[in-house]
Amino acid sequence: MNRRNFMGLAAATVGAGIAGVYAPLLAAGHGAGGVALAHHLDVARFRALRRSARTSFGEIAYAQLGRGPAALFLHAHPINGFQWRGAFDRLASVRRCIAPDLLGLGYTRVAPGQSVAPAAQAAMLAALLDKLGVDSVDVVANDSGVAIAQLFVARYPQRVRSMLLTNGDEELDSPPPALKPLLALAHQGRSTDVFPGWLADKTSARRTFGGAVYADPAILTDESIDYYFSPLIRSAEQRALVDATLVAFEPNPLAGIGPALKSCKAPVRIVWGTADTIFSPESPDRLARAFGNSRGVRRLAGAKTFWPEEFPDVIAEEARGLWQA
Structure with a gap:
């Protein structure tokens, strides 16, 4: 197939299916105009930080930078730990920053037959921390990583010193x-169908995916698109795992978690982008009320779901404040 035919096929796929999932999210959003892109580690430097830990769950890819008490960064779906590169830049002087690629995503290699459901993700994180010799962590999470963070603290409360949670799932809005x-496409085995087209036409990736989850889609550089989406289509088995990570959010993985969160002693801070078109506007307040030691909610005007990647200075400011409290 020549390039012109491939691009035509990719465009047809976008028009017929997955891009349609993102179109209403993009249309409903309100961008934060004039936002300057933050300084970040680039792909080459971040890749140099990446390691792999062998666990019963598989070969878990993770990036690590810094010294001191550990901070665990949980990324959004369908991207990977590269989302937290800006936070690494700013917090490695005070924390051992660890950003794993969750099961079924990024550069992690899942063991045959291993579940990639949110509860299994939480168990994997405990195994990874054991492997790295880490007893307790400050958790920072976004999007589906917020659901996994809640399951982790519910199961391993003694391992969590604090939690900084951004736009993501909560008990009454999971899955949103x-x-x-998109979940319907995952059930059909088609949630990754658009990724080859995005890799070939990165402007399309920025317009559809980027426009839905970033205030300024320019943060989604060509190298970021390659780093995020290339590993997800490396094999048919990997593509099936991406589908499985979505399917596993039905039924609601957070149902009944309320009592465990209410008994959580760790301080929890919520920072929420107000232009989010995925999660409910009521979610940040419900999430704050769910925890027994909530430090309240901060709202970021004009920020969308994946704002931590765009505004790492806010992550750093809020994390330092929480960790010093």
């Missing part, structure tokens, strides 16, 4: 209705 079309 806006993702139902």
Whole structure:
């Protein structure tokens, strides 16, 4: 197939399916105009930080930078730990920053037959921390990583010193209705169909995916698109795992978690982008009320779901404040 035919096929796939999932999210959003892109580690430097830990769950890819008490960064779906490169730049002087690629995503290699459901993700994190000799962590999470963070603290409360949670799942909004079309595609084994087209036409990736989850889609550089989406289509088995990570959010993995969160003694801070078109506007307040030691909610005007990647200075400011409290 020549390039012109491939691009035509990719465009048809976008028009017929997955890009349609992102279109209403993009149309409903309100961008934060004039936002300057933050300084970040580039792909080459971040890749040099990446390691792999062998566990019963598989070969878990993770990046690590800094010294001191450990901070665990949990990324959004369908991207990977590269999302936290800006936070690494700013917090490695005070924390041992660890950003794993979750099961079924990024550069992690999942063991045959291993579940990639949110509860299994939480168990994997405990195994990874054991492997790295880490007893307790400060958790920072975004999007589906917020669901996994809640399951982790519910199961291993003694391992969590604090939690900084951004736009993501909470008990009454998991999975959010806006993702139902994407979940339907995952059930059909098609949630990754658009990724080859995005890799070939990165402007399309920025317009559809980027426009839905970033205030300024320019943060999604060509090298970021390659780093995020290339590993997800490396094999048919890997593509099936990506589908499985979505399917596992039905039924709601957070149902009944309320009592465990209410008994959590760790301080929890919520920072929420107000232009999010995926999660409910009521979610940050419900999430704050769910925890027994909530430090309240901060709202970021004009920020969308994946804002931590764009505004790492806010992550650093809030994390330092939480960790010093």
